Amino acid sequence: MSASQPSRCCFLLFAGALLGGAAWAAPAARASTPAEGARPDAPPKPRLVLVGDSTVKNGSGRGDRGLWGWGQVIAERFDTSKIDIENRALGGRSSRTYLTEGLWEKSLARLRPGDFVLMQFGHNDGGKMFDSDRPRASLKGAGDESVDGVVEMTGKSETVHSYGWYLRRYIADAQARGATAIVLSPIPRDRWSDGQVLRADKDYGLWAKQAAEQAGAPYIDLNEITARRFERDGEQKVGAEYFTEKDWTHTTEAGARVVAECVAQGIRDLEGSPLVRYLKPSKQQPTDGAVWRFDFFEDATAVEGPASTSTVGVTLATKYSPATGYGFEPEGATPTLAGDACTSAEPFYFSAALPEGNYRVRVHAAGAEPLTVKSELRRLELHGWRPDETGGVAEFLVNLRRPEIAGDDRRVRLKPRETGSEAWAWDEKLTLEFAGPAPRVSALTIEPAPGVPTVYLMGDSTVADQPLEPWNSWGQMFPYFFDNSVAVANHSESGESIRGSLGARRFDKIFSLIRPGDWLFVQFGHNDMKDKADDALAKYRENLVSIVERTRAAGATPVLVTSMERKPAPDRLSLGDYPPTVRDVAEETGAAMIDLNKMSAELYEALGPNVDLAFQDNTHHTTYGSWLLAKCVAQGIRDTGLDLADALADDFGGFDPAKPDQFESLQIPASPRRD
Structure with missing residues (x-):
């Protein structure tokens, strides 16, 4: 983070090389x-x-x-x-x-x-x-x-x-x-x-x-x-x-x-x-030098910027539409002006149309109260940030994706909910959510970051971005635990098995994007074990090996993750032979492996009677449970000796599943329900 003076107050957009999103x-x-x-x-x-x-x-x-x-x-x-x-x-x-x-x-x-x-x-x-x-x-x-x-x-x-x-x-x-x-x-x-x-x-x-x-x-x-x-x-x-x-x-x-x-x-x-x-310059083709800046001023009159800068005035009442390519989302509150910033007692959303890729986002804010920022489908980016104590500027990386597969006429076969309640994970824009006791946001800067490494996640509902409170996943919490040197791209989807994700071309999408120096985390098992075919486990193993090989062939690093246990209960079915199979494949191929299955069992035991606070049902987790599991995975990165450990956030001091954070210590504001 670096210090910066908060700006004045209307919403203005400055685009260094071009403006993001649809035509203004x-x-x-x-x-x-x-x-x-x-x-x-x-x-x-x-x-x-x-x-x-x-x-x-x-x-x-x-x-x-x-x-x-x-x-x-x-x-x-x-x-x-x-x-x-x-x-x-x-x-x-x-x-x-x-x-x-x-x-x-x-x-x-x-x-x-x-x-x-x-x-x-x-x-x-x-x-x-x-x-x-x-x-x-x-x-x-x-x-x-x-x-x-x-x-x-x-x-x-x-x-x-x-x-x-x-x-x-x-x-x-x-x-x-x-x-x-x-x-x-x-x-x-x-x-x-x-x-x-x-x-x-x-x-x-x-x-x-x-x-x-x-x-x-x-x-x-x-x-x-x-x-x-x-x-x-x-x-x-x-x-x-x-x-x-x-x-x-x-x-x-x-x-x-x-x-x-x-x-x-x-x-x-x-x-x-x-x-x-x-034609006017394309609003859909970013360059390394393109920068989008949104500022607050008292009125929406466009002002003169540098000769190389385009300026468009935006009022706080501007709702997002494809025609403008930016604006506030109606699902959240409509913010008001408070001196040098926009604020709201309830969470509010702002979106900007951008092409697929990684972006560096800088939030300029003011105030002594903690500010939480989530991106896209409730991915945690900033939490507990007090702008007045840290210079008023915080930065994070965010990944945007589309269903189209580059170099291929095909696309990811999305489920109906992925174009409905989960559409923000795949649509044409970056959506940011601002929440806290009184969030005061004075400016946003969004810059393409094509050169940063990407951490890809592929898994089921326990990893996927969940659209509605109070469901959550460790994949949604994961971005928070990294510094500004890597972007997290969560391609996981609820209800998927490894075979289903292959058939839906989710892996094809990742392999069309992955580059040397990237990572691919793979966690499946909860839905795979429902397959009662005689060769189900053998196919699961075969697919894991294939994914490890394809990842390495792309110059990236595969990381296998064993599935966390379900909620402890007498006579409850475990994940059977699936976690041991992941361990065997990791040993056989030499791939890195994070044993979340083992860590989660230790975590649940340590939670004791409070284990219910970590679960939304017998399989899926609350914000609290996902926070703890994300910490387990982050600690697994460190324990495994991955180079990725260098990208963990400075304030991540490690995690012992036997000594979990107290429920009361985690106060992440709930996102508005979009149903």
């Missing part, structure tokens, strides 16, 4: 209007023309009935001093009717050499072809076939072509005018199966890709990019915030901003596309 909401850009102050003889700005259906522009484009298309907010992603945005999409149109109704002719007339067209159709290309009151269907596919017929509603003859044919027509027309046409697959609907968004990769998404390839046009798989984003945010959140209850096709304003973010991502991924130069 900007005033709506005036399309096709020369920039004020521009020279009359200056060359005209290029245009970006959008064509498509109601998912690009809904209704009049003013948020009718609370529905928005992504084209209505995409201007926020561009530097509109350098490019004009024209949203010429129209609801209800298919790739066919956008042409036959003369809409494309008008859009084409707006194109000049150097302009761009984004086209997204597909939602209305099904249905009837000639009869009914909405004959708008194109032929399925991307071929050259056609069908002649008479449109019943108008009595006019028409030749209907394939979906891909119409896209190729638009591409060719745009190219003939010297413009760049970019094809997008249609955004996904709010339709799910087994936790996965239903894709269009077998129909309109596939045909859009084929048409783009046939015509030599760039292609953005917006359907896939957006589906992955929806899955990251979770079915519950997507349905509640990005769509309306009765409409699974059209997005809300928040949903439109998320899709617009995905469009911008797709544009950035286009190799060599000149359109990229008109």
Whole structure:
């Protein structure tokens, strides 16, 4: 910790290299209007023309009935001093009717050499072809076939072509005018199966890709990019915030901003596309030098910062949303201003959208009362910190993760609760909880820490981040016992066995990230012993050996942990042969091993009649029990002689399970219940 003067009071964000999270909401850009102050003889700005259906522009484009298309907010992603945005999409149109109704002719007339067209159709290309009151269907596919017929509603003859044919027509027309046409697959609907968004990769998404390839046009798989984003945010959140209850096709304003973010991502991924130069700097790609600073001031007026610094004013009433990329979470209290800091009698949360990775967080605070800070899903980072006694600044490292697996089209198979009550462990933002008698936080600084070693945890519910009080785990307490030289990444999940975690690709996720110098702690047994197959124990052993080998092959250090005993009781089933198997594998492979099973038995015996205070049920622990078990593991690191012992916190004086801390000595504020 180092001394620092507390700041003044409004919430301001300073970003050294770039701002974290989603794009900051900007005033709506005036399309096709020369920039004020521009020279009359200056060359005209290029245009970006959008064509498509109601998912690009809904209704009049003013948020009718609370529905928005992504084209209505995409201007926020561009530097509109350098490019004009024209949203010429129209609801209800298919790739066919956008042409036959003369809409494309008008859009084409707006194109000049150097302009761009984004086209997204597909939602209305099904249905009837000639009869009914909405004959708008194109032929399925991307071929050259056609069908002649008479449109019943108008009595006019028409030749209907394939979906891909119409896209190729638009591409060719745009190219003939010297413009760049970019094809997008249609955004996904709010339709799910087994936790996965239903894709269009077998129909309109596939045909859009084929048409783009046939015509030599760039292609953005917006359907896939957006589906992955929806899955990251979770079915519950997507349905509640990005769509309306009765409409699974059209997005809300928040949903439109998320899709617009995905469009911008797709544009950035286009190799060599000149359109990229008109995008605002990405808020999703941190660099080693990027620093996010949040400060408190009396008002929310943005102030001048250094020339290299961007500044955005934020009020204390700002709630987190994908549109802003920062703000207070509604699950906690709304803080108030108290002199030079924000404070609350109840715990409050603040979130900032950040990419996956490790971050160094500095909390600037004031006051003589102890302050507790938890991150993400109730991970203990600071506890009992009295700012006035330590210079007013405390620092810790935190890890953020996403379900996507780098270098692989697959992702971690999350359980439904991991996109619900446990979503903060996987979502797009860092969430911090501030609690204590009267927490007074004056500033936050968040800086990427890509070079620090990571301690990965993999296990079951006795290790996993538990979402609700009073349940807890030693994995949630673990970060507190380290200094600022390592980050803890807890990938454990309730109900998992070692075989289940392998099948859900949880280990694949870790091995896509782990690097030389990292550690992987593995503790399984509670759920593995429920497997009654004849070869269950042998498979358990085989999987442990494999994980040890894979960890070493990555240049990291495996650490096996025997599972703690269940709550002592007469005739209660123990963990059987599973702890001895872990010991055998450790001896056989030479892997480090922490015998938490043995230490926990000694701990429970020492607790005597107070052992109930450590348990929430017969298996899971309270905050008190998890605190003691985390101390056991920390002591195990020291006893085992791991280099990681050098990273243990200076104030960790060791732990003897036979002499546990008194229950009354631990006063960690409870987190608000989020159910």
